Amino acid sequence: MPDIGGLSLSVDRRAIDDTLAEFCATELDGVEPRVADAIRYSLLGGGKRLRAMLLTAAYEAVGGAADCRVLAAAVEVIHAYSLVHDDLPCMDDDDLRRGRPTTHRAFGVAVATRAGYLLVPVAAQVLAEAAAGLGLGAAGLGRLAATLFQAGGIEGMVGGQWLDLEAEGRLLDLSELMTVHRGKTGALIRAACTLGGLAGPADARTVEALGRFGEEIGLAFQIADDVLDATGTSAELGKTAGRDEALAKSTYVRVLGVEGARAEAERLAGRAVDHLVRAGVPSSSLGALAEYIVTRSS
Numbered sequence: 001m002p003d004i005g006g007l008s009l010s011v012d013r014r015a016i017d018d019t020l021a022e023f024c025a026t027e028l029d030g031v032e033p034r035v036a037d038a039i040r041y042s043l044l045g046g047g048k049r050l051r052a053m054l055l056t057a058a059y060e061a062v063g064g065a066a067d068c069r070v071l072a073a074a075v076e077v078i079h080a081y082s083l084v085h086d087d088l089p090c091m092d093d094d095d096l097r098r099g100r101p102t103t104h105r106a107f108g109v110a111v112a113t114r115a116g117y118l119l120v121p122v123a124a125q126v127l128a129e130a131a132a133g134l135g136l137g138a139a140g141l142g143r144l145a146a147t148l149f150q151a152g153g154i155e156g157m158v159g160g161q162w163l164d165l166e167a168e169g170r171l172l173d174l175s176e177l178m179t180v181h182r183g184k185t186g187a188l189i190r191a192a193c194t195l196g197g198l199a200g201p202a203d204a205r206t207v208e209a210l211g212r213f214g215e216e217i218g219l220a221f222q223i224a225d226d227v228l229d230a231t232g233t234s235a236e237l238g239k240t241a242g243r244d245e246a247l248a249k250s251t252y253v254r255v256l257g258v259e260g261a262r263a264e265a266e267r268l269a270g271r272a273v274d275h276l277v278r279a280g281v282p283s284s285s286l287g288a289l290a291e292y293i294v295t296r297s298s
Contacts, residue, residue, distance in 0.1 A: 058196025160184025186218025
Protein backbone atom coordinates (compact mmCIF):
# COMPACT_ATOMS: atom_id res chain seq x y z
CA MET A 1 0.00 0.00 0.00
CA PRO A 2 1.25 3.54 -0.71
CA ASP A 3 2.54 6.32 1.49
CA ILE A 4 -0.24 8.86 2.02
CA GLY A 5 0.17 12.26 3.60
CA GLY A 6 3.22 11.14 5.57
CA LEU A 7 1.58 7.87 6.66
CA SER A 8 3.14 4.65 5.43
CA LEU A 9 0.04 2.49 5.17
CA SER A 10 2.00 -0.72 4.74
CA VAL A 11 4.02 -0.04 7.91
CA ASP A 12 0.96 1.05 9.91
CA ARG A 13 -0.98 -1.99 8.76
CA ARG A 14 1.81 -4.32 9.84
CA ALA A 15 1.88 -2.67 13.27
CA ILE A 16 -1.84 -3.28 13.73
CA ASP A 17 -1.52 -6.85 12.44
CA ASP A 18 1.29 -7.50 14.91
CA THR A 19 -0.78 -6.10 17.78
CA LEU A 20 -3.76 -8.29 16.85
CA ALA A 21 -1.49 -11.33 16.62
CA GLU A 22 -0.18 -10.60 20.12
CA PHE A 23 -3.70 -10.49 21.51
CA CYS A 24 -4.61 -13.72 19.77
CA ALA A 25 -1.60 -15.32 21.43
CA THR A 26 -2.53 -14.11 24.93
CA GLU A 27 -6.31 -13.64 25.12
CA LEU A 28 -7.77 -16.83 23.67
CA ASP A 29 -6.82 -19.26 26.44
CA GLY A 30 -9.87 -21.27 27.43
CA VAL A 31 -11.68 -20.67 24.14
CA GLU A 32 -12.70 -23.84 22.33
CA PRO A 33 -9.83 -24.53 19.88
CA ARG A 34 -11.97 -24.53 16.74
CA VAL A 35 -13.59 -21.22 17.72
CA ALA A 36 -10.20 -19.76 18.67
CA ASP A 37 -8.89 -20.74 15.23
CA ALA A 38 -11.86 -18.98 13.60
CA ILE A 39 -11.17 -15.84 15.65
CA ARG A 40 -7.54 -15.84 14.54
CA TYR A 41 -8.63 -16.42 10.96
CA SER A 42 -11.02 -13.47 11.00
CA LEU A 43 -8.62 -11.10 12.79
CA LEU A 44 -5.40 -11.92 11.00
CA GLY A 45 -6.63 -12.30 7.44
CA GLY A 46 -5.37 -8.97 6.20
CA GLY A 47 -7.49 -6.00 5.22
CA LYS A 48 -6.79 -2.33 4.68
CA ARG A 49 -6.92 -1.41 8.40
CA LEU A 50 -8.26 1.99 7.33
CA ARG A 51 -10.30 2.42 10.51
CA ALA A 52 -7.17 1.88 12.55
CA MET A 53 -5.26 4.35 10.42
CA LEU A 54 -8.00 6.96 10.65
CA LEU A 55 -7.89 6.63 14.44
CA THR A 56 -4.11 6.97 14.45
CA ALA A 57 -4.21 10.01 12.16
CA ALA A 58 -6.90 11.65 14.31
CA TYR A 59 -4.92 10.97 17.47
CA GLU A 60 -1.78 12.51 16.01
CA ALA A 61 -3.73 15.47 14.59
CA VAL A 62 -4.79 16.50 18.12
CA GLY A 63 -1.27 16.18 19.48
CA GLY A 64 -1.34 12.63 20.79
CA ALA A 65 2.24 11.45 21.14
CA ALA A 66 1.99 7.96 22.65
CA ASP A 67 1.63 4.64 20.82
CA CYS A 68 -2.11 4.24 20.14
CA ARG A 69 -1.93 1.02 18.14
CA VAL A 70 -3.72 -1.03 20.83
CA LEU A 71 -6.67 1.36 20.73
CA ALA A 72 -6.65 1.16 16.94
CA ALA A 73 -6.60 -2.63 17.19
CA ALA A 74 -9.78 -2.57 19.32
CA VAL A 75 -11.62 -0.88 16.45
CA GLU A 76 -10.36 -3.53 14.05
CA VAL A 77 -11.66 -6.29 16.35
CA ILE A 78 -15.16 -4.81 16.20
CA HIS A 79 -14.82 -4.45 12.44
CA ALA A 80 -13.83 -8.12 12.18
CA TYR A 81 -16.88 -9.17 14.20
CA SER A 82 -19.12 -7.21 11.84
CA LEU A 83 -17.59 -8.84 8.76
CA VAL A 84 -17.91 -12.37 10.13
CA HIS A 85 -21.62 -11.89 10.82
CA ASP A 86 -22.28 -9.82 7.69
CA ASP A 87 -21.06 -12.73 5.55
CA LEU A 88 -23.28 -15.39 7.21
CA PRO A 89 -25.97 -17.17 5.15
CA CYS A 90 -28.72 -15.38 7.09
CA MET A 91 -27.19 -12.04 6.11
CA ASP A 92 -25.31 -11.52 2.82
CA ASP A 93 -24.35 -15.21 2.39
CA ASP A 94 -20.96 -14.39 0.90
CA ASP A 95 -18.19 -16.84 0.02
CA LEU A 96 -15.14 -14.58 -0.33
CA ARG A 97 -13.59 -12.00 1.97
CA ARG A 98 -10.11 -10.48 1.70
CA GLY A 99 -9.20 -12.88 -1.07
CA ARG A 100 -10.04 -16.10 0.76
CA PRO A 101 -13.10 -18.06 1.97
CA THR A 102 -15.30 -16.24 4.47
CA THR A 103 -15.11 -17.47 8.06
CA HIS A 104 -18.29 -19.52 7.87
CA ARG A 105 -17.09 -21.18 4.66
CA ALA A 106 -13.81 -22.10 6.34
CA PHE A 107 -15.18 -23.16 9.74
CA GLY A 108 -18.93 -23.66 9.40
CA VAL A 109 -21.83 -21.41 10.32
CA ALA A 110 -22.08 -22.36 14.00
CA VAL A 111 -18.39 -21.79 14.70
CA ALA A 112 -18.32 -18.53 12.73
CA THR A 113 -21.36 -17.23 14.59
CA ARG A 114 -19.79 -17.97 17.97
CA ALA A 115 -16.48 -16.49 16.89
CA GLY A 116 -18.21 -13.28 15.85
CA TYR A 117 -19.95 -12.94 19.20
CA LEU A 118 -16.75 -13.65 21.14
CA LEU A 119 -14.91 -10.94 19.26
CA VAL A 120 -16.99 -8.35 21.15
CA PRO A 121 -15.58 -9.19 24.62
CA VAL A 122 -12.15 -9.52 23.02
CA ALA A 123 -12.57 -5.92 21.81
CA ALA A 124 -13.54 -4.86 25.33
CA GLN A 125 -10.37 -6.41 26.74
CA VAL A 126 -8.22 -4.77 24.08
CA LEU A 127 -9.92 -1.43 24.74
CA ALA A 128 -9.30 -1.68 28.49
CA GLU A 129 -5.61 -2.39 27.89
CA ALA A 130 -5.43 0.52 25.46
CA ALA A 131 -6.92 2.98 27.96
CA ALA A 132 -4.53 1.79 30.66
CA GLY A 133 -1.55 2.11 28.33
CA LEU A 134 -2.55 5.64 27.38
CA GLY A 135 -3.12 6.63 31.01
CA LEU A 136 -6.73 7.64 30.45
CA GLY A 137 -8.16 6.30 33.71
CA ALA A 138 -11.62 4.90 34.40
CA ALA A 139 -13.47 7.94 33.10
CA GLY A 140 -11.46 7.95 29.90
CA LEU A 141 -12.09 4.23 29.40
CA GLY A 142 -15.80 4.85 29.89
CA ARG A 143 -15.85 7.48 27.15
CA LEU A 144 -13.94 5.20 24.79
CA ALA A 145 -16.20 2.23 25.52
CA ALA A 146 -19.39 4.23 25.08
CA THR A 147 -18.19 5.50 21.70
CA LEU A 148 -16.98 2.15 20.37
CA PHE A 149 -19.81 -0.07 21.52
CA GLN A 150 -22.55 2.38 20.58
CA ALA A 151 -21.08 2.37 17.07
CA GLY A 152 -21.03 -1.42 17.05
CA GLY A 153 -24.57 -1.89 18.34
CA ILE A 154 -28.19 -1.26 17.46
CA GLU A 155 -27.62 2.51 17.15
CA GLY A 156 -24.80 1.91 14.69
CA MET A 157 -23.67 -1.12 12.71
CA VAL A 158 -26.31 -3.58 13.90
CA GLY A 159 -29.15 -1.15 13.24
CA GLY A 160 -27.73 -0.27 9.84
CA GLN A 161 -27.38 -3.93 8.91
CA TRP A 162 -31.00 -4.51 9.93
CA LEU A 163 -32.16 -1.67 7.69
CA ASP A 164 -29.99 -3.03 4.88
CA LEU A 165 -31.62 -6.46 5.08
CA GLU A 166 -35.09 -4.93 5.25
CA ALA A 167 -34.36 -2.92 2.10
CA GLU A 168 -33.36 -5.87 -0.10
CA GLY A 169 -35.52 -6.08 -3.20
CA ARG A 170 -36.72 -2.48 -3.15
CA LEU A 171 -35.23 0.75 -4.43
CA LEU A 172 -34.37 3.28 -1.74
CA ASP A 173 -34.01 6.96 -2.45
CA LEU A 174 -30.77 8.75 -1.62
CA SER A 175 -31.91 9.90 1.83
CA GLU A 176 -33.00 6.39 2.83
CA LEU A 177 -29.78 4.91 1.51
CA MET A 178 -27.71 7.35 3.53
CA THR A 179 -29.65 6.44 6.67
CA VAL A 180 -28.76 2.77 6.18
CA HIS A 181 -25.08 3.44 5.68
CA ARG A 182 -24.63 6.04 8.38
CA GLY A 183 -25.18 3.03 10.62
CA LYS A 184 -23.92 -0.02 8.77
CA THR A 185 -20.66 1.44 7.44
CA GLY A 186 -20.33 4.97 8.74
CA ALA A 187 -20.83 4.44 12.48
CA LEU A 188 -17.56 2.61 13.08
CA ILE A 189 -15.59 4.95 10.83
CA ARG A 190 -16.98 7.93 12.72
CA ALA A 191 -16.17 6.19 16.00
CA ALA A 192 -12.58 5.55 14.91
CA CYS A 193 -12.05 9.26 14.27
CA THR A 194 -13.79 10.24 17.50
CA LEU A 195 -11.75 7.74 19.53
CA GLY A 196 -8.53 9.27 18.23
CA GLY A 197 -9.68 12.65 19.51
CA LEU A 198 -10.83 11.32 22.87
CA ALA A 199 -7.52 9.55 23.40
CA GLY A 200 -5.57 12.74 22.63
CA PRO A 201 -7.31 13.99 24.70
CA ALA A 202 -8.83 16.82 22.68
CA ASP A 203 -11.45 19.40 23.61
CA ALA A 204 -15.12 18.81 22.83
CA ARG A 205 -15.16 21.06 19.73
CA THR A 206 -12.25 19.20 18.20
CA VAL A 207 -13.73 15.78 19.00
CA GLU A 208 -16.99 16.85 17.40
CA ALA A 209 -15.18 18.00 14.25
CA LEU A 210 -13.38 14.66 14.03
CA GLY A 211 -16.71 12.89 14.40
CA ARG A 212 -18.25 14.95 11.61
CA PHE A 213 -15.23 14.22 9.43
CA GLY A 214 -15.70 10.53 10.13
CA GLU A 215 -19.41 10.64 9.38
CA GLU A 216 -18.86 12.22 5.96
CA ILE A 217 -15.96 9.97 5.04
CA GLY A 218 -17.88 6.92 6.22
CA LEU A 219 -20.55 7.58 3.61
CA ALA A 220 -17.88 8.34 1.02
CA PHE A 221 -16.25 4.99 1.82
CA GLN A 222 -19.52 3.15 1.20
CA ILE A 223 -20.14 4.98 -2.06
CA ALA A 224 -16.65 4.05 -3.24
CA ASP A 225 -17.38 0.43 -2.27
CA ASP A 226 -20.59 0.49 -4.31
CA VAL A 227 -18.69 1.79 -7.35
CA LEU A 228 -16.03 -0.89 -6.95
CA ASP A 229 -18.66 -3.61 -6.57
CA ALA A 230 -20.24 -2.51 -9.84
CA THR A 231 -17.02 -1.99 -11.80
CA GLY A 232 -14.35 -4.28 -10.30
CA THR A 233 -13.65 -8.01 -10.41
CA SER A 234 -13.56 -10.45 -7.51
CA ALA A 235 -9.81 -10.86 -7.99
CA GLU A 236 -9.27 -7.11 -7.76
CA LEU A 237 -11.54 -6.64 -4.76
CA GLY A 238 -10.71 -9.75 -2.75
CA LYS A 239 -14.44 -10.32 -2.30
CA THR A 240 -17.32 -11.30 -4.55
CA ALA A 241 -17.91 -8.58 -7.14
CA GLY A 242 -21.48 -7.83 -8.21
CA ARG A 243 -22.89 -9.05 -4.90
CA ASP A 244 -25.09 -5.99 -4.42
CA GLU A 245 -26.86 -6.58 -7.73
CA ALA A 246 -27.27 -10.29 -6.99
CA LEU A 247 -28.99 -9.45 -3.69
CA ALA A 248 -31.11 -6.72 -5.34
CA LYS A 249 -29.70 -4.14 -2.95
CA SER A 250 -30.14 -0.45 -3.32
CA THR A 251 -26.76 1.16 -3.92
CA TYR A 252 -25.43 4.59 -4.73
CA VAL A 253 -24.66 3.34 -8.23
CA ARG A 254 -28.29 2.32 -8.75
CA VAL A 255 -29.48 5.70 -7.49
CA LEU A 256 -26.83 8.01 -8.97
CA GLY A 257 -25.04 6.01 -11.67
CA VAL A 258 -21.32 5.27 -11.60
CA GLU A 259 -20.11 8.78 -12.42
CA GLY A 260 -22.69 10.41 -10.18
CA ALA A 261 -21.65 8.15 -7.31
CA ARG A 262 -17.99 8.98 -7.82
CA ALA A 263 -18.79 12.69 -7.79
CA GLU A 264 -20.83 12.31 -4.59
CA ALA A 265 -17.96 10.47 -2.87
CA GLU A 266 -15.57 13.27 -3.80
CA ARG A 267 -18.05 15.88 -2.56
CA LEU A 268 -18.38 14.13 0.79
CA ALA A 269 -14.60 13.81 1.11
CA GLY A 270 -14.31 17.56 0.57
CA ARG A 271 -17.00 18.27 3.17
CA ALA A 272 -15.21 15.96 5.61
CA VAL A 273 -12.00 17.97 5.38
CA ASP A 274 -13.94 21.24 5.64
CA HIS A 275 -15.14 20.18 9.13
CA LEU A 276 -11.52 19.86 10.22
CA VAL A 277 -10.42 23.13 8.66
CA ARG A 278 -13.25 25.09 10.30
CA ALA A 279 -12.33 23.65 13.71
CA GLY A 280 -8.61 24.30 13.24
CA VAL A 281 -7.70 20.60 13.24
CA PRO A 282 -4.58 19.74 11.20
CA SER A 283 -5.95 17.95 8.17
CA SER A 284 -2.97 16.80 6.12
CA SER A 285 -2.91 13.09 7.00
CA LEU A 286 -6.67 12.78 7.49
CA GLY A 287 -7.30 14.59 4.22
CA ALA A 288 -4.89 12.30 2.39
CA LEU A 289 -6.67 9.28 3.84
CA ALA A 290 -10.01 10.73 2.76
CA GLU A 291 -8.76 11.12 -0.78
CA TYR A 292 -7.34 7.58 -0.76
CA ILE A 293 -10.68 6.19 0.45
CA VAL A 294 -12.59 7.63 -2.50
CA THR A 295 -10.00 6.87 -5.20
CA ARG A 296 -8.82 3.38 -4.14
CA SER A 297 -9.04 0.43 -6.50
CA SER A 298 -9.91 -2.27 -3.98
